[in-house]
Amino acid sequence: MSVHNRGLFVLGQCLPFAIAVIVVVIELSPAHFLYTGPFLTAIPALAAVTMGPRGTLAAIAAAVAVSVTTATVNGAWGTLQVYTNFLALFLVSLAGITASSAVRTRRQNELDQVRRIAEAAQGVILRPVPARLGEVRAAGMYLAAEEGAQIGGDLYEILQTRFGVRMIVGDVRGKGLPAVRAAAAVLGAFREAAQYEDDLVEVMNHCTAALLRESAVPGAFDRVARLEGFVTALVAQVPDEPVVEVVNCGHPPPLVVRDGTVQALVPADPLPPLWLEEFAAGCSATVESHPFTRGDRLLLYTDGVIEARDRDDAFFPLSETATGASSVAPQVFVEHLRQALLRHTRGRSTDDAAMLLVERVGEERDEA
Template identity: 40%
Template sequence: MAALPLASLAVVAGVDLLTGPDLGYLPLLALGPAFASLVGGVRRTVLIGVVALVLSLLLAAYNGLLGDRQSNMSVISITGVTAASILATVGRQRRERELASVRSVAEVAQRVLLRPVPRRAGHLRAAVSYTSANAEARIGGDLYEVVTGPTGVRAIVGDVQGKGLAAVETAALVLGAFREAAHDEPDLRAVSGRLEKALNRRLSGEEFVTAILVEADAGGKLTLLNYGHPAPLILRGNGTIVMAEPVESAPPLGLAVLQVEGPDPHQVPFEPGDQILLYTDGVIEARDRAGRFYPLAERAFLLKEDDPEEALEKLRRDLVAHVDAPLHDDAAMLLLRCRDEG
C-alpha cells in the first residue's frame, strides 16, 4: 500500500512515454495522490501530489504539449485530486485516533472484567486464552474466572447470549456475583443460586448465560454444574480423553421463567497429572474454509506441554490456523491442571 502511489506514477509515465501524446494518459497521474490518501500522513500526500504535478509538466514538455488543453487538464486534475486526498487523509487520521482511543478503553475494560487468572490456585495450575471475534474492540461476551474458595478451587466459564455492550454488561454482572459468592457459599449449588438471583434481577427473561461451574477439592474430586454449556474435556494423566457430559441437561442461567430446577452436581475423579479444559462454543463451532468444525478432541494432544500456558497457547494457534480467517464468535478456554506435588 505504501508503494502504490509511486508505482502508479511510474506505470502511467512509462505508458505515456511508450504510446506518445495522442492517447492522453497524463490526467491518470492523479492516481498517485489518490492512492496516497490510503496510508501515511498529510505531508506524504502533498509530496506525492507535487511529484505527480512535476512529472505531468515534464512529460507535457517532452511531448510538446506544455500549455495546451491536455496539459492544463492534467494539472487541474492532479491539483484537485491532491486537495481531496489531503482532506481524506485528515479524516482518516482522525478516525484512526478515535479507533485507537476506543481500543485502549476496551483493553482496559477487558483487563478489569477478565482479570488474569492465577497461575497457581490451591493444588491446581491454571492457564487461560481469550480470542475475541471483534478484533477491533478485543472484548466480547465470554467470561471466565478462578477463585480459591473455602472448600477448594472454584472456576466458571460462560457465554452470554447476544453481542455488544449489553453482553459485556451481563458478563460483568455474572463475574461480580461469582467472585463474591465463590468465597462465601459452602457449595456450588449455592454459588449458582446467587448467580441466578443476580441475573434474574437484570435480564428480561429472553436473555440467558450458558455456563459451567467447577469445584476442585484437594481430595482428588471435581464437582461440575453445567447450565446448557459445552461439556468440558478431561485429559487423564495416562492420556485418556473424557468428555464430562452431565447426566441430565439443564437450561442456561437467567431463565427463571421456565421454573426448572438447576442441574444436579456431577462428580468425576481428578488426580495429579489430570487436567480439564473448559471452553465456550466459539471453539468447537469454529469452521475452516470447507465448513468443518474444529476437532477439539482430536487436537487435545497439544495440551501435553509441561507449561499449561504454553500448551493452551499452542492449542489457540492451532484453532486460529484451522479457521484461517477471523473468528465468527468469541473463543475462551480455561485449562486447569492438577499438580503432582511429588
C-alpha cells in the same frame, strides 16, 4: 457494517472512476465541446473522502491519464484551458492526498485509543488467570470474534476460596455491549458468591439473579426476551479431595485430560442455561462429582471453540488437539490450542472463544 452501508461505501469508491469514464465518453463523442475540466478536478476530491492514500493516488492517475488523452485527441495542447485544467487538477490532488493522509492518521489514532480502552476493560472483566492457586496450576485464553475487539460475550474466572479452587466459564447469547454487560454481571456475582457460598448451586443462583437485575427488560421478563439474552454457564470446584465438582447449566461439557486420554464430563441431568429455568419445569440444579487426581487436567471452554469451522465447514477437533499436547505445561497447552484454533479458522472465527485449563499438581510438584 450493514449491507446497505456496505453498498454505499462501495458506490462511493467507484464514483471517481465512473466520472473518469463519463469524461472520456463525452470527450470522444460529438458532445466534446462540453467543458469537462470541473469533472476531472472532482475525482481526487471524491477519492480522498471515500478511499485511502493508495486509492486516492489511483484516482489521481486515472484523472491525469484522461486529461492527457483528451487533450491529445482534441489537439488542445498549448491552449490556456488545458494548462488551467492541469493546474486545478494538481492543486486539488495535493489537497486530496493531504486530507486522505490526515483522515487515515486520525482513524488510526482513534482505533489505538479504542484498543487501549478495550484492554483496560478486559483487565477488569476478564482478569489474568493466575499460574498457580493452591494445588492447581492454571492458564486461560480468550479470542474475541469482533475485529479489533479484546472482549465479547464469553467469560471465565478462577478463584482460590476456603472451599477450594472455584472457576466459571460462560457464553452470553448475543454480541456487542449488551453481551459484555451481561458477562460483567455474571462474573461480578460469581466473584462475590464464590467466597462465602459453600454450595455451588447457590453460587450459580447468584449468577442468575445478577443477570436478571442487569437486564433492561421491565417487569416479569417476557419469554422472547429470555430467549434473546440467556447465558450458558458452568461452575466447577477443585476441593482438597481428589474430585472435581461441577454444576452445568446448558454449557458444553468440560474435558478431563488424563494419561493422554480425553473424557467429556457430560451431565447426567442436563440443565437449561441461566434465565431459561422456567422452560425446564421439574429440573433442579445439582452438583456432580467426578474423579480428579494429581496430574489430571480439566479444560473448560465455550462453544466458539468446538463450533469453529474451517473452509471445508469441519468443526475444530478439540479432543484430538488436546490429546496431542497433554504433556506440556498449562500455559503452553493453552497456547497450543489457540494456535491450532487460529490455523483451523484461518484467523476468521465467527464467534468468541474462551478456554480455561486447570491441573491438579499437589503441593510438592515443581511449578516449572
